[in-house]
Amino acid sequence: MSSIFKVFNLKKSFQIKDKRIDVLKGINLEIEEGKITFILGPSGAGKSTLLHILGTLDSPTEGEVLFKGTRLHSLDDKSKSRWRNENIGFIFQSHYLLNEFLAYENVMLPHLFLTKNFFKSKKKSFELLDSLSLSDRVFHKPNELSGGEQQRVAIARALINDPEVILADEPTGNLDSKNSDMVMQIFKRINRESGKTFLIITHNEELIKYGDRVIKLVDGVIENS
Amino acid sequence: MNYSFFIAVKHLFGARKTFFGYIVTAISIGGVFIGVAALIVVLSVMNGFQKDVKERIVDVNSHIIILKYFNEPIDDYKSIKDSLKEFDDIVSITPFIYSKGLIQFENWTNGVIIRGFSNEDSVTYGIMKKHLKFGKFPQKDDELILGVDLAEELRVHTGDVVRIATPFGSTETFGSLIPKVSEFTVSGIFDAGMYQYNAELVYIPLRKASEIFGLSGKVTGLEIRIKDIYKAPQVAKRIEKKLGYPYRTNNWIELNGSLFAALALEKKIMFLLLLLVIIVAAFNIITTLIMVVMEKTTQIGILKTLGLSERDILRVYIYQGLIINIIGTISGLIVGLFLCFLLSKYKFIDLPGEVYLLDKLPVDVQFLDVIFVLILTSIVSIVSTLYPAYKASKMDPVKAIKYE
Numbered sequence: 001m002s003s004i005f006k007v008f009n010l011k012k013s014f015q016i017k018d019k020r021i022d023v024l025k026g027i028n029l030e031i032e033e034g035k036i037t038f039i040l041g042p043s044g045a046g047k048s049t050l051l052h053i054l055g056t057l058d059s060p061t062e063g064e065v066l067f068k069g070t071r072l073h074s075l076d077d078k079s080k081s082r083w084r085n086e087n088i089g090f091i092f093q094s095h096y097l098l099n100e101f102l103a104y105e106n107v108m109l110p111h112l113f114l115t116k117n118f119f120k121s122k123k124k125s126f127e128l129l130d131s132l133s134l135s136d137r138v139f140h141k142p143n144e145l146s147g148g149e150q151q152r153v154a155i156a157r158a159l160i161n162d163p164e165v166i167l168a169d170e171p172t173g174n175l176d177s178k179n180s181d182m183v184m185q186i187f188k189r190i191n192r193e194s195g196k197t198f199l200i201i202t203h204n205e206e207l208i209k210y211g212d213r214v215i216k217l218v219d220g221v222i223e224n225s
Numbered sequence: 226m227n228y229s230f231f232i233a234v235k236h237l238f239g240a241r242k243t244f245f246g247y248i249v250t251a252i253s254i255g256g257v258f259i260g261v262a263a264l265i266v267v268l269s270v271m272n273g274f275q276k277d278v279k280e281r282i283v284d285v286n287s288h289i290i291i292l293k294y295f296n297e298p299i300d301d302y303k304s305i306k307d308s309l310k311e312f313d314d315i316v317s318i319t320p321f322i323y324s325k326g327l328i329q330f331e332n333w334t335n336g337v338i339i340r341g342f343s344n345e346d347s348v349t350y351g352i353m354k355k356h357l358k359f360g361k362f363p364q365k366d367d368e369l370i371l372g373v374d375l376a377e378e379l380r381v382h383t384g385d386v387v388r389i390a391t392p393f394g395s396t397e398t399f400g401s402l403i404p405k406v407s408e409f410t411v412s413g414i415f416d417a418g419m420y421q422y423n424a425e426l427v428y429i430p431l432r433k434a435s436e437i438f439g440l441s442g443k444v445t446g447l448e449i450r451i452k453d454i455y456k457a458p459q460v461a462k463r464i465e466k467k468l469g470y471p472y473r474t475n476n477w478i479e480l481n482g483s484l485f486a487a488l489a490l491e492k493k494i495m496f497l498l499l500l501l502v503i504i505v506a507a508f509n510i511i512t513t514l515i516m517v518v519m520e521k522t523t524q525i526g527i528l529k530t531l532g533l534s535e536r537d538i539l540r541v542y543i544y545q546g547l548i549i550n551i552i553g554t555i556s557g558l559i560v561g562l563f564l565c566f567l568l569s570k571y572k573f574i575d576l577p578g579e580v581y582l583l584d585k586l587p588v589d590v591q592f593l594d595v596i597f598v599l600i601l602t603s604i605v606s607i608v609s610t611l612y613p614a615y616k617a618s619k620m621d622p623v624k625a626i627k628y629e
């Protein structure tokens with residue numbers, strides 16, 4: 001079993017005025033390719049921070065993150081952006097759809113950045129929305145959708161470039177149990193069909209049944225269970 | 226379609242948080258619009274003014290004049306005319322007399338410039354005929370024409386008899402100069418389009434002028450008209466070389482040099498003043514973009530998570546500045562040119578002739594000026610996008626997705 005992410009001695013601290021806050025205190029971790037991994041832990045443990053660093057949205061204070069052997073944080077901004085665009089699909093608690101764009105436009109954006117082909121991207125976005133039972137919502141604005149629909153549009157957007165990894169930060173945090181199960185079933189299906197790696201932060205222990213592995217993060221360190 | 230442009234359009238025009246956002250965008254477009262339109266109209270009017278003044282100066286005045294040193298009268302002007310035959314730039318050479326005197330009609334008197342001109346001089350004749358407003362050209366020696374403003378001042382009409390006093394009278398009685406007074410009938414009144422001329426000039430037949438100024442057949446100088454008025458200094462130089470001492474020349478460019486310098490300076494100053502409008506427009510663009518950047522913090526962050534690089538975001542915001550600039554510039558250009566067209570076609574603005582040299586607002590749109598305005602506004606607008614665009618590109622995606 002190969003690891004898609006390898007994390008070595010990852011440290012992250014924030015400086016607030018003259019006070020240093022150590023959030024991640026030396027994390028060593030491997031994320032297996034093609035698996036669904038959950039990250040659990042109390043609030044403030046540093047889960048989101050870890051996810052952001054894995055997704056190159058933030059940089060570590062110390063340590064290394066390897067993605068299939070590539071040292072992510074030595075890349076320049078352009079390469080990081082390109083890497084994110086091709087390899088990572090982010091899903092957050094809040095849907096973070098762009099409200100100036102229609103549902104299908106939101107979904108097609110990452111593909112448009114990659115291919116620069118408006119029509120191909122549009123077509124692909126329609127197909128994806130269709131597969132998530134949203135074919136009659138393609139021309140809606142984000143604020144004209146229900147919470148569950150918004151999150152499914154966000155999932156479609158995360159999937160459109162067929163990324164290797166989905167990084168999800170409490171993707172069901174705003175949803176009821178019915179919608180939560182629906183989202184998790186979608187993840188499970190995609191994982192089964194295309195072998196994508198999922199890294200999911202959650203507070204909801206009931207969801208763990210959908211995963212292959214659980215990592216506990218407490219106070220900036222991984223707790224072995 | 227370029228995706229940065231796609232996003233730029235959406236950010237600038239789509240789903241603003243407040244109506245105020247749209248107003249600020251509209252104002253920034255309006256700022257560029259006004260700046261460009263104003264620059265084009267004002268520069269064109271200044272060009273037109275300059276061109277018109279030049280035309281009117283050369284219209285009534287000759288292009289080059291030949292004089293003798295110390296303004297000695299010239300008697301052998303026929304031989305001068307002959308010796309300049311080979312100059313093919315020259316259209317006409319005519320003798321003239323030029324002096325000052327007093328004009329009187331009933332209770333009113335005025336100092337005037339008296340020009341004697343020859344009736345055989347078909348060119349001057351033609352020009353003056355063009356400007357003749359009332360009456361006709363002098364047929365007899367004791368007839369004259371004068372400018373409208375002078376006529377108004379003296380309250381004379383065609384057919385009235387005026388008296389002209391010249392300082393070259395008889396010296397018999399007391400050994401001192403006694404002015405010579407001659408009577409003339411006003412045969413016509415002209416309007417040369419320039420206040421200075423209309424208020425000061427009196428034309429009388431050459432022969433009569435020679436008589437009242439005691440020149441006995443001599444003339445003050447020779448007026449030359451040439452084909453290309455802008456070659457006047459060169460042609461004048463060649464004439465001087467040919468004739469040699471004691472002849473000298475003057476040309477219209479040299480004679481009006483300070484006027485043209487003043488007009489050129491005026492244009493520069495107007496340009497600088499209007500540049501301020503463009504700079505204000507640039508500040509509007511900066512404000513607008515900063516507002517958009519602030520409103521779109523989250524969106525910019527999300528775009529980064531989706532794979533937009535800093536450079537892409539920079540481009541998105543430069544495009545927004547360009548969109549504002551292009552809309553403002555093109556509409557300003559169209560409206561500016563249209564105003565110029567209206568001004569030149571209908572000349573609906575009257576100027577008080579006593580204050581300005583001209584009584585109508587002339588327009589001359591110069592291609593180079595327009596290009597210059599366009600390039601300048603584009604540079605200013607692009608520079609003004611740089612700071613907001615840079616700010617947007619450096620937006621931290623983590624901050625964007627953390628707070629909402």
Ligand SMILES: Nc1ncnc2c1ncn2[C@@H]1O[C@H](COP(=O)(O)OP(=O)(O)OP(=O)(O)O)[C@@H](O)[C@H]1O
Pocket residue numbers: 014015016021023041042043044045046047048049050
């Ligand atoms: N930019 C920052 N500046 C200062 N402190 C920060 C910053 N970002 C995060 N922190 C701190 O780091 C710690 C970890 O934050 P993080 O968001 O990773 O927690 P979390 O495990 O995701 O918590 P939750 O489950 O509540 O989302 C918190 O104590 C937070 O206050």
Ligand SMILES: [Mg+2]
Pocket residue numbers: 047048049169
């Ligand atoms: Mg968190």
